[in-house]
Amino acid sequence: MVVTGVPQDKKVAAQSVASSTLSLLRKHPIFRDLDSDALEQLCRYAKHATLKRGAAIFAKGDPGNSLYAVMSGTVKISISSADGRSAILNLIGAGEIFGEIAVLDSHARTADASANTNCEIFAIDRRDFLPFVRGQPTLAMKFIELLCMRLRWTSDQVEQVILQDLPGRLASALVRLTDKYKLAPGGRTIAVTQQEISEMVGMTRESINKQLRVWAGRNWVRLEHGAIVVLDEVPLLALAEAGSEDEAG
C-alpha cells in the first residue's frame, strides 16, 4: 500500500552522504570484500532517506523494488492480520540490510517494514542491484550465506512458536536479543518495550509482563522503562534450550 519510500528531495551535501554510505558498506560483512571500484559504483546507486518513527517503508504484498540498509536507528519487520493483531518478525539495526528477498526473487514483499525509531536508511533499486550481483559471483555467494542465516533465524522461530511454551519462548527471545544487541558483558540492556517483545514471541503483553516479573524476583532480569536488563543469562539459556520446561526453580 502506502510506500512512503525514499524521498528524493534531500539536497544535503551529496558528498558527505556518499562517503558515509561508503564507509557503512565497507563495514558490512556482505559488501566488505568487494573491491573499491565496485563499492563506489554501489554507492552511486544508493538513495538516502531519513524516516520518522512509525513511517512505513514497504508493506506485505508490494512489489519489492529496493534493497535497504540501515545507517542508524532500527527498522521493524512485521506482519499483521485482518483483526489488528500483529507480530514482529525481526528488528533490523544499524549496519544491517533488509528487504533482500523480494529484490532477489522479484516477487512481492513477504512482510511489512517500518521505522521502529527515527532512522536513516538507504535504498538500492533492484534494476541497479540485480545486474550488479550477477557481475560479482563472490557477492552472490555472500547473499547465499545471508539467506541461509535468515532461514536459520526464521525456522528457529517456527520451532520456538510450535514447541515451546511462554517461559521458553520468552527466554529464547531474550537470549536472541542479547546476542543481537551484544554489549559489554555483565549488564546486557535490551532496548525493547514489553509490548514489542510480546509481539515477537506471539503472546500478550500481559502474560509477558507477568513472566518477566517472576524472573525479576529471581534476579534473572531487571525491568526498566522501555528496556530489559539481563542479569543472569544462564537460567534463561537453560529454558531456551529445553523444548519447554517447568518453572520449579
Place this chain on the structure above:
Amino acid sequence: MVVTGVPQDKKVAAQSVASSTLSLLRKHPIFRDLDSDALEQLCRYAKHATLKRGAAIFAKGDPGNSLYAVMSGTVKISISSADGRSAILNLIGAGEIFGEIAVLDSHARTADASANTNCEIFAIDRRDFLPFVRGQPTLAMKFIELLCMRLRWTSDQVEQVILQDLPGRLASALVRLTDKYKLAPGGRTIAVTQQEISEMVGMTRESINKQLRVWAGRNWVRLEHGAIVVLDEVPLLALAEAGSEDEAG
C-alpha cells in the same frame, strides 16, 4: 546422531542409476539450465541410496555434509523437543531437493530429516558441490531463488502459527498441500495422515480431527484412511486468507 547416510555397498548397475539421476536433474528447475557437461559431472558426484520408511537421513545439529535430492517417495523435515513433541516443517517429494542450507553455509543442520515413506534419494557431498557452484554463477542465482522460496514458505509458517487459530491454520495447511500435491482438478487427494497434519500445524491430532469432521459435514472435504480429499477449496482459501476467522458459516 545416527546418520543412516548413504550406503555405499549397492552394486546395482551403475549405468542405469547414473542415467536416471541425470534425467531427474535435467527435470529439476535448479539444474535444468546447466549444460550437459556440467550435469554429467554433477551426476558423477551423486551417491545413490534406498531408504525404508522411518529411516533417519540426518539429525538437527549434525554437520551438513551432503545435499540431497528425492527420486521417489517423500522425505520429512521435522524438529522435535526434549519431551517428545515434534513438528513437521516440510515434506519433500520426488524431484525436489533438500538439505541445502547446511551445505551452502557449512554450519549444522537446522532440523531432522527422515524417510516419510520408502524412498530413493541421492546425495552430493559438500566438498564436490560447493566448488561446483562457485564455478557456475547462474547456478548460484538459482540457489538464491530456491533459498528465497524456502524463506517465503518458512515465514509463512511463522505467520500462520502466530496469527491464526486452529481453523485458519488447518485450512492454510490443506491449501498448501493441495498446491503441492497438485493433481487433476476436482478431486484433490492429499496423502497425509491426520497425525501428520497435526504436526504440521502444531496442534493435536484430536483437535484436527474434530475440525476436519465439521468440514466433512459441510462437504468441504472427505476423509479417507491416510488421506484427505479437498472437495471445495473456496471456503478453505477464505479461511486461510483471513487472519483468523469465525466458523459461523
Place this chain on the structure above:
DNA sequence: CGACGAGTGTGAACCAGGTCACATCGGCCT
C-alpha cells in the same frame, strides 16, 4: 481367517494463556 497395529473418531475434565478492566509510573513537552 483372524489378529494386530496404525489410523480414526469422540467425549469429559482441565489449564495455559487470552481478554478485559483497571491502577500506576515515568518522561517529555509546554
Place this chain on the structure above:
DNA sequence: AGGCCGATGTGACCTGGTTCACACTCGTCG
C-alpha cells in the same frame, strides 16, 4: 508545574485447545 501519553503492573474471568481415556475401523501379514 501540570498534563499527557506511552509503558508497566495486576487481578478476575473466560475459553480454545490439550490431555486423557476410551471405542472403532481399516489393511495387511502370518
